[in-house]
Amino acid sequence: MPGPTDPLLAWYASRARRLPWREDPPSDPDLRAYRTLVSEVMLQQTRADTVIEYYTRFLEHFPTVEDLARAPIEEVLKQWAGLGYYGRARHLHAAARAVWARGVFPRTAAELVHLPGLGPYSAGAVASIAFGEAVPAVDGNVRRVVARLTGQDPAPSSGIRQVEAWVRSRIPPDRAGAFNQALMDLGATVCVPRRPRCADCPLARECLARARGIEASVPSSRTRTPRPLEQRVAVIWAKQGAVLVVERPGPGLLAGTWGPPDGPIAAGESPEEEAVRLLAEGFGVRSRAVERLGCVTHAFTHRRWAVDVVRVDARGAPEARGWTRFRFLAPDQARDEVALSRLGRKVLETLEPRRDAPGPSARRRPRPHGGREPGRLT
DNA sequence: AATCCGGGGAG
DNA sequence: CTCCCAGGATT
Numbered sequence: 001m002p003g004p005t006d007p008l009l010a011w012y013a014s015r016a017r018r019l020p021w022r023e024d025p026p027s028d029p030d031l032r033a034y035r036t037l038v039s040e041v042m043l044q045q046t047r048a049d050t051v052i053e054y055y056t057r058f059l060e061h062f063p064t065v066e067d068l069a070r071a072p073i074e075e076v077l078k079q080w081a082g083l084g085y086y087g088r089a090r091h092l093h094a095a096a097r098a099v100w101a102r103g104v105f106p107r108t109a110a111e112l113v114h115l116p117g118l119g120p121y122s123a124g125a126v127a128s129i130a131f132g133e134a135v136p137a138v139d140g141n142v143r144r145v146v147a148r149l150t151g152q153d154p155a156p157s158s159g160i161r162q163v164e165a166w167v168r169s170r171i172p173p174d175r176a177g178a179f180n181q182a183l184m185d186l187g188a189t190v191c192v193p194r195r196p197r198c199a200d201c202p203l204a205r206e207c208l209a210r211a212r213g214i215e216a217s218v219p220s221s222r223t224r225t226p227r228p229l230e231q232r233v234a235v236i237w238a239k240q241g242a243v244l245v246v247e248r249p250g251p252g253l254l255a256g257t258w259g260p261p262d263g264p265i266a267a268g269e270s271p272e273e274e275a276v277r278l279l280a281e282g283f284g285v286r287s288r289a290v291e292r293l294g295c296v297t298h299a300f301t302h303r304r305w306a307v308d309v310v311r312v313d314a315r316g317a318p319e320a321r322g323w324t325r326f327r328f329l330a331p332d333q334a335r336d337e338v339a340l341s342r343l344g345r346k347v348l349e350t351l352e353p354r355r356d357a358p359g360p361s362a363r364r365r366p367r368p369h370g371g372r373e374p375g376r377l378t
Numbered sequence: 379a380a381t382c383c384g385g386g387g388a389g
Numbered sequence: 390c391t392c393c394c395a396g397g398a399t400t
């Protein structure tokens with residue numbers, strides 16, 4: 001007798017997203033698990049479209065769990081640079097080392113969840129996709145899909161458990177991986193947060209939220225706390241075409257990534273004054289502000305930064321004080337040789353605007369206190 | 379239970 | 390622009 005979720009698997013068979021980590025799963029279970037692990041950690045808090053290029057490049061650099069385990073963390077962060085949540089890269093690296101030391105991949109979700117960086121979702125995803133274990137993998141998509149199917153708004157904490165129980169009771173024992181991925185794909189492409197496309201949904205007939213006309217308002221959205229805007233300054237110190245970039249110390253924001261040095265602007269201070277002070281206190285270097293190159297904004301989870309970029313002139317050799325390491329690199333080199341954060345990239349782009357960027361109006365916004373045209377290296 | 383971690387897409 | 394999305398670790 002057909003189960004109520006058969007239409008879902010039928011839909012998935014024809015409408016599954018084509019994603020690199022789904023192509024040609026290797027017959028070696030450990031290699032299969034490794035690829036799944038990399039993709040699932042990258043997919044935490046990150047959309048599939050964004051992950052694709054990172055995943056492909058990452059596997060070219062680290063084709064096996066051994067390659068990743070033996071690599072220095074700096075190489076791993078370089079491949080991760082721009083993807084965000086850099087703690088994930090450290091955890092993934094540590095997980096690879098744990099698996100490598102162990103000699104074989106943990107085969108069950110109950111064991112996988114003890115690897116660094118793997119929680120209930122990721123452990124369930126790897127176990128079901130790579131090993132076929134019949135366990136739930138409840139991410140934000142699945143949570144939303146099940147909430148609508150059942151017409152129940154999941155509570156913030158206990159809600160996940162109920163969704164997991166629902167999935168567990170319906171998961172086909174021999175199709176666990178496809179079932180979990182089908183739920184996720186449905187949430188990503190059809191059962192989307194706002195204005196779900198119920199006309200395209202294979203489960204619309206059994207959807208209770210749909211029956212009650214509340215599909216657009218379930219699950220309820222959490223109230224978000226506004227993110228404070230912090231004023232900061234970044235310093236461009238160029239010597240013969242090479243720009244000072246520093247490694248941001250951890251733990252904390254952007255730990256382990258690189259970029260031109262930056263710091264807060266104290267109330268009442270100007271970006272130029274703070275830039276000079278930053279070089280003096282952070283690197284023991286006397287400098288003078290030459291020009292303001294622009295202002296870049298960057299949003300984190302709990303705060304936003306407005307970073308004024310100031311080019312300075314200085315002589316002599318810096319000494320790293322508050323920062324762990326520094327180098328002088330041309331912007332192109334910085335992109336290739338260190339883990340340049342997205343913020344660091346934006347700051348460097350005030351110096352060398354992209355040639356293929358749209359017109360001047362769509363680019364850098366000099367904003368409120370007046371900016372200037374981008375400068376050139378001397 | 380609350381807070382800390384980036385970045386990007388849709389509207 | 391503004392809103393909105395999406396797991397795990399830590400305390």
